[in-house]
Amino acid sequence: YRTTSIATVAKGGKLAQVSKPTITKSGTKVKVKWKNVANETGYEISQSTSKTGTKIVSTYKTTSGTSKLVAATKGKTYYYKVRAYRTVNGKKIYGAWSTVVKYKR
Numbered sequence: 486y487r488t489t490s491i492a493t494v495a496k497g498g499k500l501a502q503v504s505k506p507t508i509t510k511s512g513t514k515v516k517v518k519w520k521n522v523a524n525e526t527g528y529e530i531s532q533s534t535s536k537t538g539t540k541i542v543s544t545y546k547t548t549s550g551t552s553k554l555v556a557a558t559k560g561k562t563y564y565y566k567v568r569a570y571r572t573v574n575g576k577k578i579y580g581a582w583s584t585v586v587k588y589k590r
Contacts, residue, residue, distance in 0.1 A: 500580030505584040524571060526571045531582070543555055567583045
């Protein structure tokens with residue numbers, strides 16, 4: 486049983502991987518920006534203090550949004566990644582995580 490097989494069978498086929506996000510400072514927060522992928526229901530943003538960690542800090546339920554402001558502590562280094570998801574029959578089907586981006590606030 487593989488999640489990708491469900492995504493392939495679902496309308497619209499397999500979700501594309503989100504491109505490498507761009508991170509910029511925006512006041513006391515950081516702005517995570519990425520390119521839209523087709524057939525998604527929304528996005529999840531991970532902000533972790535380790536390169537291999539995953540900590541979902543935002544679930545962005547939209548098909549047209551390509552950026553989100555996220556709280557970040559000044560002086561700390563974070564690793565960001567984004568993935569798309571689609572809801573099929575009440576279950577979330579996930580695309581692959583984007584390339585990880587290191588950013589120090």
